[in-house]
Amino acid sequence: MDVVISPSILSADFMNLERELARIAAADMVHVDVMDNHFVPNLTLGLPVVEKIVRVAPVPVDTHLMIEDPDRWAPGFAEAGAASVTFHAEAARAPVRLARELRRLGARAGLALRPATPVEPFVDLLPEIDMLLVMTVEPGFGGQAFLDVTLPKIRRARRAVEEAGLDVWVQVDGGVSAETVERAADAGANVFVAGSAVYGADDAAGAIGELRCLAAGAHAHRSR
Template sequence: MALQISPSILSADFARLAEELDRIADADWAHVDVMDNHFVPNLTLGAPVVEALVKVSPIPVDTHLMIEDPDRWAPAYADAGARSVTFHAEAARAPVRLARELRALGVRAGLGLKPATPIEPYLDLLPEFDMILVMTVEPGFGGQPFLDVCLPKIRRTREAIASSGLDVWLQVDGGVSEDTIERCADAGADVFVAGSAVYGADDAAGQIKRLRELAAAACAH
């Protein structure tokens, strides 16, 4: 499986976002967290800002919608130019219908799960998604410590994907750093969201390379 690094701009300088996107040009994706202060206790940005970011980003934009009523709002992020749109299982009323609508708009459809949400109820739906996002912190704020209790869920999800024979990516988001990325990769993740670990480094490009190397080494084992 190809390993991908998706730095979260939640840890970037919001007053200099175009420049901050240039800092992560060596990554695979720019991860944009959309929060509505209802589904999670934080408020970030919406579709108009995502559209502006897409125009200046050197890499594809991966949107993570931590919002209520994604059935209504998620397609707007596809229209805004995001290449991947992930919504939460806990918020969607009709996740299959929404995933199909997103795919019809030409974007990758992802399903996000909070730490306490089991993967098992969604295993039969794997063919409907391009990516499963396992949150490794409680969604809402960057810089939280990694929750090791999520590793068994990552492993079970990877086993289910492998058994299905599907090309579904497995993303982890929350507390991913040099200290934790190897555990995530060993459990089966292949897309890694890292915010403060990248943007807190003096050399963001070097840190992206380092994270990629650590994940690859864990997979090689």
């Protein structure tokens, strides 16, 4: 199970975004949160900015759409060149159709769940997606503390993926740091979104390397 580190630009300096993207060239992906101030109480950036990020980012772009009506808007992010487009189960009207459209457009399709949304109703959808995002904070704002109450859900998600024999990534987003990444990895996550833990560090590349090493160690311990 490969470890994927995806720093979130929500914690970056938006006035110097191209420079901030260059700081995380050692990462596997860059996580871009799109919020519409309706699905979540915050407003970030939209498709035109994501298009520019795709052009200058040194790594593939991992978009997380915290928006209403993703059925309408999500395909545009795949068309813009995002490598991965994740939409929320709570917002999508036709998640299977949307996931298939994202894949047809060449993006990995991700399905996100709020902390209180259970995994079980979506297990049958796993063959239709490439990644399941288990939110480890309430979506909307960066800098929140990791919710340990989500660890059993991460375990259930990983178990469901393994029992189905699928290559579906399990992503965690929220409060991921050197203090929490091992717990998430031990529970079965393999994709880690970290904002302030990376962008708040003097050495972003070093912080990325530390997260990757800690997660890989937890995976090795888990597989024994």
